[in-house]
Amino acid sequence: MQLYNKLSAEERRVLIREAGKERLTISFYQYHNIGNPQLLRDHLFLHWHPMDVLGRIYVAHEGINAQLSIPADRFEEFKHFLDHINFLENVRLNIAREHDNESFLKLKIKVRNKIVADGLEDATFDVTNKGIHVNATSFNDLIEDPDTVLVDMRNHYESEIGHFKNAWTPDVDTFRDSLDYIEDKLKDNKQDKKLVMYCTGGIRCEKASAYYKHKGFENVYQLEGGIIEYHRQVTEQGLENKFKGKNFVFDHRLSEKIGEEVIANCHQCGEPCDTHTNCANDACHLLFIQCDSCKEKLENCCSEECNDIIQLPYEEQKALRAGHYNSNNIFKKGRSEKLAFKKS
Template identity: 35%
Template structure:
C-alpha cells in the first residue's frame, strides 16, 4: 500500500459539492482506495492509501478530474516508503488494544472548508507566495545554517551579529500545531505554538509586527495545504513581498531527499506527524518529544482511548501499555 495526499484550490469554486463528492467516491472505489477526503466549494483535501500496484492508474484518474487535474499543486504527495499489506494492517495506532491500519474505509465528506481556518472571508489562494521546490528549500536551509555559524564566529565587541554578504537570514515558520512541532521540526524553525490552525493569524500578526515587509519568510507544514492559506494571508493581509512555502510540505521534502540526495543529512529532525492512523512518520532517529505521563523521550503521538476524553498526546510505549492506551488513571 502507498500512503499519499493531495490538495487542490481551483480558481473557480466547486459548484455542486455533493455531486462532486459522490463522483469521487464512484471513480475511486475500483482502486480499493482508502482514506479521508474533505470536499468544499474552495477545493479538496485528501489523505489516502491505495494499493501500490494500481498507484499510477489512480494518479492518472485523479489528474483527469477537471476540479483536480492541474489544480493539484505539486501533483500527488507520495510517501517514500510503501507498505506491504501486512505492514499496513498494523501501521496505525492500536484500537482497543488491537493492531489497526492507517485507514479502514474511504470517507469523502463535504465540509464548509477543506482546512478550517477561522478567517471571516476567504482569500485568493492563488496568491500565496513562491512555492519553493524541496531541494531548493534544502539548499536554502543549508545556506542559512552556514550563515548562522559564520555570524556566531564574527560577533563584534557589543555581541551583535554581523550580516554575511548583506543577506538577511530567512524567518523560518513552522505552521503546524504544538502536538506536531513537539515531535519534529526543521532546524532553525520557529513554531507558532498553536493548539489549532485557527489560532495562526493572531500569532503571525504579533510575531511579525515589526518585521520589514521585504524580509524573507519561509513557511512549511505537513503536506503544503495549510501554508497555501498562511502564504496568502502573509501576502494579501499583511503585505509581505518575499514569502516562500515548502512545495508539498515535509512529506515531499523527505521523498525528494530520499530519492535524489541519498545519504544527505535531513534538515528536518524527528517525526513528521501525519493525519492518518499512523499519527507519525519517523524521518530521523531524533526523539524530540517528551512523554506526557512519565517525561521520557519519545516521538509517539496517540489519542486517549477513553472516547469521552480522546486527548491527543505524546506518550511512550511503556506508558501506553501500563495505562492501557489512556492518558491517566482517571481515564
C-alpha cells in the same frame, strides 16, 4: 447506487488482511473554484469505492483536500482517473515513505465549507495568489539565510515531535489560531525579511502564503509538498536533512520518521519519546505522547482514572459516556492536566 461507506473499520481491516495486497498511503490537495462540491463528492465516491480507495477527503467551493490509501496495483488507474478531472490533471501526489496497509479503514468523502478551516471572512482575500514554491535544495539554502524567518504552520502537538532546524514553532492549537498570531509577531518585518513556511503536505502553507501576501508581506515562500515531499527529495537526491524528529500525520500511523533525533518526551514519565497514542478510554480518547513502559503500566490510558474506567464492563463504560462529549479533551491534544510532563 452506493454513495456512503457501509463497512465498519474492523470489517474492512479483515478484508485488507485477507486480500494481502500492498497499499500506498497518498495525500494531495488543490485549491480551485468548485461550483458544486456535492456533485463532485458523489462523483468521487462512485469511482473510488470500486477501486478500494479508503481515506478522509474534504471537498469545498475552494478545492479538495485528500488523505487516502489505495492498493498499489491500482495506482495507475487512480492517477488516470484524476488526470481526467481538469483541475486535478498532474496534481502532485505525496506518497508516504513509510507504508501501513491499514492507515485508513473507511472511505469518507465530506463536503465542507472550506478544505482548511481558517476562520476568515474576508471576501477580498484570493487564496490562489500564493507565495513562491521552493524545493528541498532551495529550502535548505533559505533557512540558513539570516534574513529568513522560518515558520512552522502546524499545531503545537505536531511540531513537538519534529520540526526543521531554526524554525519558529508557534504554540497554537489550530491553523486559524496561527494566522493572526504570526502576523502580529512579524508585523515589523513585512518588507525586510523572507517569510518561509512549511507544513505537513503544503496545503496550510499555500493558504497562509496567499493570506500573508494579502496582508502586505513582500517576500513569501513555502516548502512545496511540505515535509512529506521534502523527505522524498532529500532521500532520493542525497541532500542534507535539516528536519529533526518525526513528521506527525493524520492517519492511523500518527507519524513518519524523518530525522534520527528524538526531540520530545513521554507526557507521563518524562523519558525521551515521540510516539503519540489516543487514550484507550473511549470517553476520553486524549491524544498524547506515551512510552512503551507507561503504555504497559497504564494499558494505553492517559491516567489512573481512565485505566480504572476501562476495567469496567462495556455496558457500564457506555453508561458513563452517555450525555457526555469528549471533544474538548481530544482538542487539548496533550495539554491535559492529567499529564505530568506535557509540553508547557
